[in-house]
Amino acid sequence: MKQTVDQPNIAAIVNGDSHEFSKLVETYKHMVFTLAMRTLKTREEAEEVAQDTFVKVFKSIKHFKGDAKLSSWIYRIAYNTCLDRLKKYKKEMQNRPMEEINAFEVAEIQNALTGMIQKERLELIKKCIDQLLPTDAALLTLFYFEDKNLNEMAEVLEMSANTAKVKLHRARTRLGVIIKEQLEPETIGSYGQG
Structure with a gap:
């Protein structure tokens, strides 16, 4: 050793x-x-x-x-x-169904987050991660707050790097849905009005 x-x-x-x-x-x-x-x-x-x-x-x-x-x-x-x-x-964790997000909505969410200062973004991410299932929360914590790469995340969670990649993608999509719900409508923009 x-x-x-x-x-x-x-x-x-x-x-x-x-x-x-x-x-x-x-x-x-x-x-x-x-x-x-x-x-x-x-x-x-x-x-x-x-x-x-x-x-x-x-x-x-x-x-x-x-x-x-x-x-x-x-x-x-x-x-x-x-x-x-x-x-x-035997805690029952609330599992949000995966919702379809179109490419425009994803781009709008990313643009809104880019416009926020770093502290606000991290606080929002922490608040939203708290609403996820334990595995999703663990993956996103390792990714966003501990700067772990896919191999390190896979090792911690005892899964293959490919599985970690897929689960991370799904967790980020679920996180995106929650973030979209949390953001003020004016922050995202007035798409669809007019």
């Missing part, structure tokens, strides 16, 4: 070094909490899942071989912990 400079010392953690484990938690806590929050939608559950994730990381770190990035390995544990939580409580 290769040790990179920015990673906590895995061997030390395996041998019980609590300082190195604290470094690991400090390095990845925001990433884990963000993923949990996007998937579970509530702060309390996201905090519990983040804690559960780091307990699982601590218990299974001896099995980390370094074949994947440490961040991807921790993401996978966090994502699976989120899914376990959803199954445990």
